[in-house]
Amino acid sequence: MVNSERGTRTPVHRNARVVPSWVGLILLFISAAALSVAVGPGGLAGTRLGAVMNLRLLRLALGIIAGGVLAVVGASLQGLLQNPLADPFTMGVASGAALGASLTVVLGRSAGAFAPLGGFAGALVTMLVVYALARVRGRVTVTGLVLAGVIMSFLLSSLVMLAMILGRRTLGEAVYMMMGHLGTVFTGTTVWLFGAVVVLSVIGCGWLFSMSRSLDVMSSGEEAAETLGVDTQHVTRAVFVVSSLLVGMVVSFTGAISFIGLVVPHLVRMLFGPAHRRVIPGSFVAGAGILLLSDVLARNIVPGGLPLSIVTALVGVPFFIYLLRSRL
Amino acid sequence: MACPRQPGVQSGLRVVSLVPSVTEIVYAVGAGKVLVGNTNQCDFPEAAKGVYKVGDFMSPDLERIIALRPGLVFLALPIHRQLLEKLNEMKIPVYASRPADIRAVFNEIDTVARLLGRPASGESLVAAMRQRLDSVPAFADTPRVYVEISGTPLMTAGGGTFINELLERAGGRNVFAKSVQEYPVVDPEALLAADPQAILLLHPDMRAPDVARRIGWGGIDAVRQGRVYDQLDEDLFFRPGPRIVEGVVLLAKLLHPGQTGNSEE
Amino acid sequence: MKAIELSGLAFGYGERLLFDGFNLEVAAGEFLGVIGPNGAGKSTLLKLAAGLLRPARGSVCILERELRAIGRAEAARTIGVVLQENPFAFDYTVADVVMMGRNPYLGRFQSPGKQDRKVVEGALEFVDALFLRDERINGISAGERQRVVLARALAQEPKILLLDEATSHLDIAHQQMIARILIELNRQGRTVVLLSHDLNLAALYCSRILLLDKGRAAACDVPERVITGELIRSVYGIEPIVIRHPETGRPQVMQSKG
Numbered sequence: 031m032v033n034s035e036r037g038t039r040t041p042v043h044r045n046a047r048v049v050p051s052w053v054g055l056i057l058l059f060i061s062a063a064a065l066s067v068a069v070g071p072g073g074l075a076g077t078r079l080g081a082v083m084n085l086r087l088l089r090l091a092l093g094i095i096a097g098g099v100l101a102v103v104g105a106s107l108q109g110l111l112q113n114p115l116a117d118p119f120t121m122g123v124a125s126g127a128a129l130g131a132s133l134t135v136v137l138g139r140s141a142g143a144f145a146p147l148g149g150f151a152g153a154l155v156t157m158l159v160v161y162a163l164a165r166v167r168g169r170v171t172v173t174g175l176v177l178a179g180v181i182m183s184f185l186l187s188s189l190v191m192l193a194m195i196l197g198r199r200t201l202g203e204a205v206y207m208m209m210g211h212l213g214t215v216f217t218g219t220t221v222w223l224f225g226a227v228v229v230l231s232v233i234g235c236g237w238l239f240s241m242s243r244s245l246d247v248m249s250s251g252e253e254a255a256e257t258l259g260v261d262t263q264h265v266t267r268a269v270f271v272v273s274s275l276l277v278g279m280v281v282s283f284t285g286a287i288s289f290i291g292l293v294v295p296h297l298v299r300m301l302f303g304p305a306h307r308r309v310i311p312g313s314f315v316a317g318a319g320i321l322l323l324s325d326v327l328a329r330n331i332v333p334g335g336l337p338l339s340i341v342t343a344l345v346g347v348p349f350f351i352y353l354l355r356s357r358l
Numbered sequence: 359m360a361c362p363r364q365p366g367v368q369s370g371l372r373v374v375s376l377v378p379s380v381t382e383i384v385y386a387v388g389a390g391k392v393l394v395g396n397t398n399q400c401d402f403p404e405a406a407k408g409v410y411k412v413g414d415f416m417s418p419d420l421e422r423i424i425a426l427r428p429g430l431v432f433l434a435l436p437i438h439r440q441l442l443e444k445l446n447e448m449k450i451p452v453y454a455s456r457p458a459d460i461r462a463v464f465n466e467i468d469t470v471a472r473l474l475g476r477p478a479s480g481e482s483l484v485a486a487m488r489q490r491l492d493s494v495p496a497f498a499d500t501p502r503v504y505v506e507i508s509g510t511p512l513m514t515a516g517g518g519t520f521i522n523e524l525l526e527r528a529g530g531r532n533v534f535a536k537s538v539q540e541y542p543v544v545d546p547e548a549l550l551a552a553d554p555q556a557i558l559l560l561h562p563d564m565r566a567p568d569v570a571r572r573i574g575w576g577g578i579d580a581v582r583q584g585r586v587y588d589q590l591d592e593d594l595f596f597r598p599g600p601r602i603v604e605g606v607v608l609l610a611k612l613l614h615p616g617q618t619g620n621s622e623e
Numbered sequence: 624m625k626a627i628e629l630s631g632l633a634f635g636y637g638e639r640l641l642f643d644g645f646n647l648e649v650a651a652g653e654f655l656g657v658i659g660p661n662g663a664g665k666s667t668l669l670k671l672a673a674g675l676l677r678p679a680r681g682s683v684c685i686l687e688r689e690l691r692a693i694g695r696a697e698a699a700r701t702i703g704v705v706l707q708e709n710p711f712a713f714d715y716t717v718a719d720v721v722m723m724g725r726n727p728y729l730g731r732f733q734s735p736g737k738q739d740r741k742v743v744e745g746a747l748e749f750v751d752a753l754f755l756r757d758e759r760i761n762g763i764s765a766g767e768r769q770r771v772v773l774a775r776a777l778a779q780e781p782k783i784l785l786l787d788e789a790t791s792h793l794d795i796a797h798q799q800m801i802a803r804i805l806i807e808l809n810r811q812g813r814t815v816v817l818l819s820h821d822l823n824l825a826a827l828y829c830s831r832i833l834l835l836d837k838g839r840a841a842a843c844d845v846p847e848r849v850i851t852g853e854l855i856r857s858v859y860g861i862e863p864i865v866i867r868h869p870e871t872g873r874p875q876v877m878q879s880k881g
Contacts, residue, residue, distance in 0.1 A: 071548040078550055081574040085547050088573065112712040131510055134563065141568035145510045195416055211511045213545050217571040240731060247723045249712045256675055257706075258779070259699030259727035285511065304713035332538050335545050 059319035101317025104291030109245035118291035121179035125186035126156025136197030153278025210287030242306035379599035497529035504554035512544035528609035631681035656825030659835030699727035703776030724778025766797035850874035
C-alpha cells in the first residue's frame with residue numbers, strides 16, 4: 031500500500047456551493063429581466079407606453095430564448111465534442127443561417143417572415159451538408175463533425191460577404207448579421223413564428239437536459255463511452271441535429287451573438303461542477319440573464335447603442351475573472 | 359485627396375475608373391470615350407456598362423488594370439489604399455477620390471474635368487448643379503426623418519454620412535444624427551421615441567406596407583400619415599457624383615410635398 | 624463455459640487485413656495475458672472483443688452468445704474495459720467518474736440510487752482509492768487515475784475485464800498494486816484479459832499467454848511454453864535470456880547486454 035499520496039490535498043466540496051449559486055443565478059436573471067423591461071431609450075411617456083412595452087416584452091422573450099438556448103447548446107456541444115472551446119457556432123450552422131437571411135435580402139424579399147424562414151432554411155441545409163461531409167463509411171465521428179463544421183463556417187461566411195457585394199448591400203449589414211443583435215423587428219406573422227420557436231426551444235433544451243448522463247459519459251471519449259453502454263452514434267447524431275436546429279432557429283431571428291455559448295457554460299461549471307444535469311439548466315438561466323444584462327447596457331450606455339456582441343464580451347469577462355479568482 | 363502625378367492631358371489618354379461615382383463624372387463631362395476600363399458596379403450611364411470590367415469596386419484586379427496600359431487611374435480611399443501604393447510604385451498616375459460633402463463633390467468634378475482636358479464642361483456641369491441645388495428653397499419646417507439602410511438588422515445612417523448632409527439640404531432632420539457610429543443598428547424603441555415624420559426605405563427588399571406591419575410601429579407619425587417612401591434609387595443618395603443634386607431634389611419633394619414650386623411632379 | 628470466443632475473425636484498417644481467420648478461446652475465469660510487438664494487433668483485438676470495432680468477417684461470442692445479438696447495455700454490464708488513454712475533458716470528481724460505470728444499469732431518466740452508490744464505494748475501496756472520492760479527476764496522480772478508471776470498470780459489475788496496458792505509466796510499486804488487484808478479481812471468478820508490453824508481468828501473473836505477431840497467434844499456452852528463447856527470438860527478433868522467477872518458477876525474460 032502506498033501511503034505517501036494521502037492527506038496532501040484538500041478535497042473540493044462542491045455541494046455546499048450549489049444552493050447559493052442557484053440563488054445567485056436566479057437573482058441575476060430576475061434583475062436583468064426587470065431592467066430590460068424598465069429601462070430603454072424609448073422612455074415611458076404616455077401615448078407610446080403600450081407600443082414601447084410591446085417592444086420590450088418581445089425583446090425580453092427573444093433575449094431569454096437566445097441567451098438560454100445558446101448557452102445550453104454550447105454546454106452540450108462542449109460535452110459531446112470533449113472540447114472546452116466548442117461553441118454553438120462550431121458546426122457552421124450560424125453562418126448558414128446568415129447566408130440564408132442575406133439571400134432573402136439580396137433577392138429582394140426580406141420583409142416579415144421571409145428573413146427568419148430564409149435563415150432557418152440556410153441553417154437546415156448547412157446541417158445536412160455538414161452531416162454528409164462528416165459521414166465516413168456510415169459512421170459519424172465527433173472529429174469529423176468539427177472539421178466539416180469549421181470548413182463550412184469559413185465557406186459560408188465568405189459566401190455571405192459575396193452575396194452582400196453582389197446584391198450591392200453595404201458590408202456593414204453582413205457584419206452585423208454575423209455579430210448578432212436583439213433588435214429584431216416583429217410583424218404579426220413573425221410573432222407567431224417566434225412563438226413556435228419558443229415552444230420548440232423549450233422542448234429542445236429539455237431533450238438536451240435528458241441526455242445529461244450520456245453527455246457526461248461521452249465527455250470522457252467516444253470509445254470509453256461505447257464500453258459504458260452509450261450508443262455514441264445515436265447520441266452524436268441526435269445532439270448534433272437538435273443543436274443545429276436550435277441554433278438555426280435562434281440565429282435566424284438574432285444573428286450570431288457571440289461569447290454566450292462559449293463562456294457561460296464554463297461560468298456555470300465553476301459554480302456547479304461539470305455534471306450536465308446541473309450545467310444545462312444553470313446555463314439556460316445564466317445565459318439568459320447575462321445576455322439580457324448585456325443588452326440593457328448595449329442599448330443605454332451610449333446614444334445610438336453599441337453592438338451587442340462587444341458588450342457580451344465586456345460583461346462576461348469580469349464575471350469570469352471574478353469567479354476564477356474566488357476559486358484560488 | 360491625392361493629386362495626380364501628371365496634370366494636364368495628352369491625346370490618346372487611356373483612363374481606368376475604379377469608382378462608380380467618378381465614372382459618372384467622366385461621362386457627365388463628355389469624356390466617356392477615354393474610359394478603357396471600369397468596375398462591375400459602374401452602371402450609369404448605360405454606356406458605362408459596355409466598358410471592359412477590371413473587377414469589383416471592392417477588389418479590382420491589378421493585372422487587368424495594368425494590361426490596359428492606363429495613363430490615369432481613378433480610385434477611392436481608403437478602400438483602394440493598397441492598390442494606390444502599388445500603382446505609385448509602378449509610376450502610373452493616380453487620382454484618389456474621397457469627397458466628404460457636396461462641396462467636395464463639386465471640387466472633384468472640376469478636378470476630374472481638368473484632368474481629362476474638359477475644364478469648361480466641368481465648370482458648366484457644376485454651375486448647373488449649383489443652380490439646381492439653389493432651386494431648392496429654404497423650407498420653414500424641417501420634418502424628422504428616419505433613413506433605413508437595412509431591414510435585417512435595422513440599420514440607419516448617422517450624422518457624419520453623406521446621406522445625412524443631403525437630408526439637411528433637402529430640409530429634413532435625421533433623427534439619428536447624433537449617433538456615435540456611422541451606420542448604427544437601430545433600437546426600435548429609440549425610433550419610437552424619435553417619432554419621425556417621414557421614413558425613407560433605402561433598401562429594395564422592403565416595401566412601405568411591410569413597415570406598417572411592424573409591431574409597435576403603428577403609432578409612429580410617419581406610418582400614421584402614410585409617409586413611408588420606398589423603391590427609391592439608392593444611387594442618388596450614396597454615389598457622390600453628378601446625380602447627387604437629383605437626390606437632394608427628390609428628397610425635398612418627398613419631405614415637403616407641394617412646396618418645392620417645381621412643375622415636375 | 625467460454626467467456627470469449629473469436630472465430631474466423633477478419634479485420635483490417637484500410638486495404639490490408641490485419642487479422643484473417645483468427646481464432647481464440649478464453650475460458651471463463653481465466654487470466655489471459657496478450658503480448659506482442661508494436662503493431663501486432665493487441666489493441667485491435669481488444670476492441671474487436673469489446674465490440675468497439677466490427678469485424679469484416681467472423682464472429683465474436685461473449686459467454687457463448689453472439690456479441691452482435693447482445694444489446695449495448697447488456698454488453699456493458701458484462702464486459703468492463705480499461706483503455707490505454709483516458710483523457711477527461713472536464714474536471715469530474717473521482718466519485719462522478721466511477722458512477723459513470725453504473726450507466727448501463729440506469730434508465731434514461733433514472734438517477735443513481737443507494738445500490739449504485741454502494742457499488743461505487745465498493746469499487747473505490749477495492750482499488751484503495753476511496754479516500755480520493757471528492758478529488759478532481761485531473762488533479763490526481765497517474766497511478767491513482769489508473770485505479771480510478773479500473774474502479775469505473777468494476778462499477779459495471781462485469782464478468783469479464785479487458786485491460787489495455789493497465790500498468791505502463793506506473794512505477795513498480797503501482798504496477799504491483801494493480802497486478803494484485805487483478806489477481807484478486809480473477810480469484811473472485813472474473814475473466815481477466817490483460818494486454819501488456821511487459822512480458823515479465825504477464826508471465827508472472829497470467830494463467831495463459833497469447834503471443835501475437837502481425838495478426839496471428841504465434842503461441843497461446845501456459846507461460847512456460849510461450850516465454851521461450853526461440854519464440855521470443857522469432858517474434859521480437861532479439862536474443863533474450865530466459866530465467867526462472869526465484870519465487871514462483873515462472874519464466875522471466877532478461878535482456879542480454881548485446
